Amino acid sequence: MAPGDSEVDVLIVGAGPAGLMAATWMARCGIKTRIIDKRGTKIFSGQADGLQCRTLEIFDSFGFADRVWKESNHMLEICLWNPDSEGRIRRSDRIPDTIPFISRFQQVVLHQGRIERFFLDSMKKHSDIRVERGVMPQSMTFDENKAEDPAAYPIEVTLQHLTEAEMNPDQSTSTNGAAKSDGLFRSNMAADDTEELLQRAANHGLVGSRETVKAKYLIGCDGAHSWVRRQLGQGFELEGEQTDYIWGVLDIIPITDFPDIRMRCAIHSASSGSVMVIPRENKLVRLYIQMTTTEKGGDKLDRSNITPKLILESAQRTMKPYKLDYEYCDWWTAYQIGQRVGKSFSKSTRIFLAGDAVHTHSPKAGQGMNVSMQDTYNLGWKIAGVINGTLDRKVLGTYESERKMIAEQLIEFDHKFSRLFSGRPAKDVADEAGISMSEFKEAFVKGNLFASGVAVDYDASLIVAKDGGPKEQSDGTGVLNGDKRGRGAGNKELATNIKIGQRFPSYQVLNQADARPWPFQQFLKSDGRFRIIVFAGNIVSPSQKSLVHQLAKSLEPLTKRYTPSSKPIDSRIEILTLHSSKRHDVEIFDFPELLRPWTEGEGWDYWKIFVDDESYHEGDGRAYEGYGVDKEKGCLVAARPDGYVGWVGGLEDVGDLERWFGGFMKVQE
Ligand code: FAD
Structure with missing residues (x-):
């Protein structure tokens, strides 16, 4: 290594939500990582704010959903406002914001800056990874010949350190009107300043020192103008179109007589455009206002012409005869909507793009x-697992196959939704060119399931045993060699509501040892471990108890095979058990030791065996019924470190489960 060079396992460019999620995984999994951002500070107000229920489940798996839940505004109802026959806007419908019972969380809103704060705190708690601000990549080389060498650092990046002035661009508050903070400098209506920053840094030579970093993996989370994407060049372009919709955003404390200002509203006026109302934390309300559109393919609105006043006047026209004004504006911006997806999400599964970059x-x-955070939530554990020697590099190919599909679904959904939102409302049933109220409502209802994130359903792959791989008998030796190794097929019929490819759902269960009720999903922590969930069935029945003991005998060699001998038995694959007998009829010692492992100096693990029974204070979770599992016979479920279900089978199907793990995990010494 040349003097001044350094090596790192993972280099993350960009510390927005996608970059911070990636860094959080690395912090949890103990991976040597650097994360850099060209800006001098994190976001303090504005920008993105909506958090879907699946995102909260993910935050909970990292241990900070409670902070979001407490600080955020909870959105319970959507009100649809449409013009009546006289053209006056009226509330035409109310629907639940989050579809009832699809998650233990509902949609909330809290500005992006707080979300970034929670990530930063979490990283600090678990690692020494810190965001290096005022640092940006200046050049990058990649030696593709070394891509398959696990010990190689095939990526070389020169980093440029910026001065205070460069990393903190001016905000145009004084020219564009009174607001604590405007977001135009981050908006896609502002020109990208990457080249200018590099040029200025090169000229002063002071703080602008350069260093070279060699990395095993690089993740480009550097937003819509992505520098990393541009370096990758051909084959990585964004495909799609820049629409002609321009949206203004105002975060204000509204002074109004509009009755639904504390509800999420979609307001569609007869001829003065549409407004979306998002009630926020700290008395704030966000208004998304569709501004006058440009001609398709025409010039963007001039940035300096857009002011909070202009955006407000647009909203006033849509919402009249209701009055709307404000004295306090917390943040505002405007941006033009592009609906585009990157052609490729990864180069040789060494350099990855995520979030707005794709x-x-x-x-x-x-x-x-x-969606940006969920990209790196999908990617982070895979890279960490490959680096720490748990996973085969083949797993990395599933990032693009899983996330590109989601990005394409998102753009398709957005196309439909934007047309309905931005189109002119129908005057009556005969007005076919207009958007009918029922069409609008249906789009919201259907859109809600997609938007919740809960509907994400990954296709069959080596980590999703969905389409029934080769079903061979285990040869009993537990050794899986080349030609015996197939993808475990499992048997999805044994858990009718646990869908392979989807996230493991949650029902209330009780801890066998202390009777406390918990949402079961809460035990699927994001710590890099796979999980085998043993639905032990009715353990009081002697034959079932014997089956569970037999199961433990065959699971032990499986878990040992993938766990380094120096590590605890549950450090790569954790086994959680849920039985369906009465809690009072069972002791934890009825279960084999593997399901309640012993740690020297700590004794038995009391947080691994759960029961589906009535609680003293919080009712009966009826988990077996919810999961669609037979209460007598039970079943086995394997979940990936991100909580997505990879395999479902019977208690006697361990050979098949072995084949599933054998398809992507590395045998340990
Ligand atoms: P970003 O949040 O854009 O983060 C990228 C990071 O990379 C930034 O911190 C940036 O400083 C850094 N970076 C960029 N280039 C470089 C470089 N060359 N070197 C080093 N660092 C670099 N979404 C919603 O859901 N609701 C909203 O209301 C909403 N409003 C928005 C308003 C604006 C003005 C913008 C720009 C976006 C808005 N979005 C909104 C979109 C949302 O913010 C993004 O989808 C989300 O932040 C994407 O996360 P990300 O981490 O991929 O990218």
Whole structure:
């Protein structure tokens, strides 16, 4: 290594939501990581704000959903406002914001800056990874020949350190009107300043020192103008179109007589455009206002012409005869909507793109921050697992196959939704060119399931045993060699409501040892471990008890095979058990030791065996019924470190489960 050079396992460019999620995984999994951002500070107000219920489940798996839940505004109802026959806007419908019972969380809103704060705190708690601000990549080389060498650092990046002035661009508050903070400098209506920053840094030579970093993996989370994407060049372009919709955003404390200002509203006026109302934390309300559109393919609105006053006047026209004004504006911005997806999400599964760097779309369904974070939530554990020697590099190919599909679905959804939102409302049933109220409502109802994130359903792959791989008998030796290794097929019929490819759902269960009720999903922590969930069935029945003991005998060699001998038995694959007998009829010692492992100096693990029974204070979770599992016979479920279900089978199907793990995990010494 040349003097001044350093090596790092993972280099993350960009510390927005996608970059911070990636860094959080690395912090949890103990991976040597650097994360850099060209800006001098994190976001303090504005920008993205909607958090879907699946995102909250993910935050909970990292241990900070409670902070979001407490600080955020909870959105319970959507009100649809449409013009009546006289053209006056009226509330035409109310629907639940989150579809009831699809998650233990509902949609909430809290500005992006707080979300970034929670990530930063979490990283600090678990690692020494810190965001290096005022640092940006200046050049990058990649030696593709070394891509398959696990010990190689095939990526070389020169980093440029910026001065205070460069990393903190001026905000145009004084020229564009009174607001604590405007977001135009981050908006896609502002020109990208990457080249200018590099040029200025090169000229002063002071703080602008350079260093070279060699990395095993690089993740480009550097937003819509992505520098990393541009370096990758041909084959990585965004495909799609820049729409002619321009949206203004105002975060204000509204002074109004509009009755639903504390509800999420979609307001569609007869001829003065549409407004979306998002009630926020701290008395704030966000208004998304569709501004006058440009001609398709025409010039963008001039940035300096857009002011909070202009955006407000647009909203006033849509919402009249109701009055709307404000004295306090917390943040505002405007941006033009592009609906585009990157052609490729990874180069030789060494350099990855995530978040806005590979997909952009409208803000209407509050998806930007959520889908971006979920990209790196999908990717982080895979890279960490490959680096720490748990996973085969083949797993990395599933990032693009899983996330590109989601990005494409998102753009398709956004196309439909934008047309309905931005189109002219129908005057009556005969007005076929207009958007009918029922069409609008249906789009909201259907859109809600997609937007919740809960509907994500990954296709069959080596980590999703969905389409029934080769079903061979285990040879009993537990050794899986080349030609015996197939993808475990499992048997999805044994858990009718646990869908392979989807996230493991949650029902209330009780801890066998202390009777406390918990949402079962809460035990699927994001710590890099796979999980085998043993639905032990009715353990009081002697034959079932014997089956469970037999199961433990065959699971032990499986878990040992993938766990380094120096590590605890549950450090790579954790086993959680849920039985269906009465809690009082069972002791934890009825279960084999593998299901309640012993740690020297700590004794038995009391947080691994759960029961589906009535609680003293919080009712009966009826988990077996919810999961669609037979209460007598039970079943086995394997979940990936991100909580997505990879395999479902019977208690006697361990051979098949072995084949599933054998398809992507590395045998340990
Ligand atoms: P970003 O949040 O854009 O983060 C990228 C990071 O990379 C930034 O911190 C940036 O400083 C850094 N960076 C960029 N280039 C470089 C470089 N060359 N070197 C080093 N660092 C670099 N979504 C919603 O859901 N609701 C909204 O209301 C909403 N409003 C928005 C308003 C604006 C003005 C913008 C720009 C976006 C808005 N979005 C909204 C979209 C949402 O913010 C994004 O989808 C989300 O932030 C994407 O996260 P990300 O981490 O991929 O990218």
